Amino acid sequence: MNFWAYLAKRFLHAIPVYIGISIVIFSLIHLIPGDPAQAVLGDAATPEAIQALREQWNLNEPLWEQFLIWFFNVLQGDFGRSLHTNQPVSEIIASRLPVTLTLTVSALVFSLLIALPVGIISAIKRNTLTDHVSRVIALLGISIPNFWLGLVFIIVFGVYLRWLPPGGFHFNKGFVPGVMSLILPAVSLGAFFAAISMRMVRSSMLEVMRKEYIETARAKGLAERWVIRSHAIKNAFIPVITVIGLQTGTLLAGAVLTETIFFMPGIGRELITAMAKRDFPIIQGLILFFATVYVGINILVDLSYAFLNPKIEYS
Structure with a gap:
């Protein structure tokens, strides 16, 4: 199977996944108690005004019909409008996306700049002091919640030392x-x-360095640095790429809390604000956007395997 056939197959497989995600998102949002029309108009609204707004938003239709209307609009790029500002959700996503994208890419670059060299060195220097220290640091990084770490950073570096801004996007x-x-x-x-990523790189490197072809390269008299650089690292990165792809979705989810803590005007903070205001179209649109990005990243990860290892065939 060639590249384009495999790509078409992956997109076809993604269609039922996307439909299923849409159904789950729509159903969960509409399980939230309360009337959106009542929430927008307030307690002083008359029953006639509430009924008129419900008619305008198709809230009186059966739930399955509401879903079909919403889903077919989404396929045309129409995610609906905010219940409070009447601004199109697609415009809200477009205006907030640069902030979230900048934050996510920066976090990804930072993490890889730390994880890749430290993980490789830790594997090469297995069971040494360097290895033990890096493993302790990795364990701490996994154990500490990012929102708690963010609050500590704000207090220490933003408020007490005043080295960096405690919030905003300047x-x-x-x-x-x-x-x-x-x-x-x-x-x-x-x-x-x-x-x-640090733990994954270390584990993958240790596994690859025990392979026969690594021993064969060493037996041929190749320098250890050349063996690691040309043979071990490239093959060790295949499972690492999978983790990177999956964890990128985690970064997007983590951006919701991070943007809120640091008062960044991104998609994550907009989602929290929409939840507080019960602005259902924004909530549905933003969660569906996150899910779409996650599915797309997984497709890209699958396509990257053959690039890293030409022996892998698309099938």
Whole structure:
């Protein structure tokens, strides 16, 4: 099977997954008690006004019909409108996406810059002091919740030492202020991912370095550095790529709390605000957006295997 046939097959497999996710999201949102029309108009609203708004939003239709209307609109790029501001949800996503994307990519880059070299060195220097220290650091990174770490960073570096901004997204003030405002949230969001990736890189490297072809390369007299660089690292990265793809979805989910803690105007903070206001179209649209990104990342991860190892065939 060639690349394009495999890609088409993966997209076809993603269709029922996407439909299933849409059904779950829509059902869970509508299980939340309360009337959206009542929540928007307030307690002083008349029954006639509430009924008119329910008619406008198709809330009087059966649930399955509401879902079909919403889903077919989504397929056309229409995620609905905010119940409070009447702003299209697609515009809200477009305006908030750069902040979330910048934060997520920064956290990913930070975590990989830490995890890859430390994991490789830890595997090479197995059972040495360097290995033990890196494993303890990884265990701490996994154990500490990112929102708690973010609060500690704000108190220590933002309030007490005043080295970095305690919150906000200051790229409108210039590149340097923007980068400074990004350090604390990116590190707090990426710490857990760095720890997971570090352990995965170490385990994968140790497994690969016990393979016969590594021993054969050493027996041929190749330098240890060349064996590690040309043979071990590339093959060890195949399972690591899987973890990176799966954990990228975790980064997006973690961005919800991180953006809220650091007052960043991203998709995550908008989701929390929409939940507080019971703005169902925004909640549905943002969660579906996160799910779509997650499915897309998994497809990209599958496609990357053959690039890392040409022996792997698309099937």
